[in-house]
């Protein structure tokens with residue numbers, strides 16, 4: 001049964017001028033709209049065929065001329081009847097055409113409503129629907145490619161394979177619940193525990209790939225910290241490739257946090273330059289330093305900049321001691337042009353550079369990617385988001401409990417059921433209306 005409360009319409013192309021503009025209409029019955037707008041019957045429109053036509057106003061005059069394409073249900077994006085109008089891509093003409101569709105009974109579509117209908121009508125699962133938005137929002141080729149993989153179902157297939165394996169295992173376990181006299185021997189004979197371990201191992205692999213996919217989509221927050229004058233703003237500018245932050249030889253130059261988004265190997269990195277950390281009586285600098293600590297609290301990785309001539313001072317040890325324990329830290333010894341040190345890695349968490357001379361920056365970039373866990377783009381990476389990782393983590397916890405309470409069959413059965421529910425959240429077999437609202441409201445209009 002189709003989920004089709006009413007007919008929706010929206011301009012699908014980006015606002016502004018363009019050669020062609022597209023309006024999309026979706027609903028259960030477009031007969032009246034088609035005859036009012038095109039002056040012909042729906043049955044006169046050959047499915048998925050480009051009809052050159054005039055789009056008509058109420059009085060029969062022409063609003064625009066262009067192409068009409070009709071996709072009868074269920075072979076359409078939404079699964080409903082879909083009419084696509086290609087007119088001249090000017091904002092005025094597009095709005096006139098949209099207004100005409102509204103006059104003929106359609107209503108303005110909400111953001112993501114076409115894709116939401118595709119999901120509700122079973123054309124896409126939730127991970128695929130999210131991938132539609134991720135393709136449109138992609139900031140790098142790598143992100144676009146991996147989003148396309150998710151839309152194609154690469155992620156969903158992994159989840160379905162896991163769910164199928166879980167269902168098989170649950171059938172075994174629940175059969176034991178029904179016939180307690182057979183219990184453990186029966187499970188042993190069917191190698192239930194081996195099956196459970198296989199599922200856990202497979203889930204760990206999916207987690208690994210999804211973590212890469214989330215990195216591609218959401219990137220990481222990297223904060224530049226250290227004492228005044230060590231070269232944080234210089235490094236920020238070197239990484240950004242332009243002068244986004246003010247650099248002077250006056251200690252305490254940077255007061256406010258400065259943010260810049262850069263792409264490394266397709267990974268979006270939010271780099272934050274901060275006020276140097278020191279004791280000060282200057283009111284503005286004090287506020288800046290408070291902001292540095294706020295940025296540190298939100299960061300995934302900190303680059304602690306140090307002056308190579310000084311090494312790690314007592315003051316730097318104080319800074320290190322104050323950092324959150326969970327924060328990953330890379331020590332960057334800067335200004336090696338003044339010491340003659342060799343550029344590049346010193347130890348796992350230490351590197352030599354000169355921000356001013358641009359020395360050691362490639363090594364630093366490679367190290368940054370390694371630190372945040374990026375394994376490099378490969379064909380297997382599909383896009384993912386935090387929501388998916390949370391679901392996988394929860395499923396893993398349930399599988400761990402299932403494993404440790406293996407001999408308590410009722411707990412085992414329940415934990416396997418919960419693990420399956422968590423995985424089903426990814427593809428949307430198990431979701432709340434609130435979650436759907438959050439996901440689709442972030443789409444653009446017309447998609």
Ligand SMILES: Nc1nc2c(ncn2[C@@H]2O[C@H](COP(=O)(O)OP(=O)(O)OP(=O)(O)O)[C@@H](O)[C@H]2O)c(=O)[nH]1
Pocket residue numbers: 226227228229230231232233234235246247248249250251252253254255274275276277334335336337338353354355356357
């Ligand atoms: N020789 C040399 N000088 C550098 C290098 N990096 C930065 N500097 C100089 O060090 C001084 C301070 O640089 P900034 O980038 O403003 O330092 P900062 O850490 O942002 O300082 P605050 O904003 O005051 O905390 C400037 O005169 C820079 O030109 C480097 O690699 N080599």
Ligand SMILES: [Mg+2]
Pocket residue numbers: 232233234245246247253254273274276
């Ligand atoms: Mg600075």
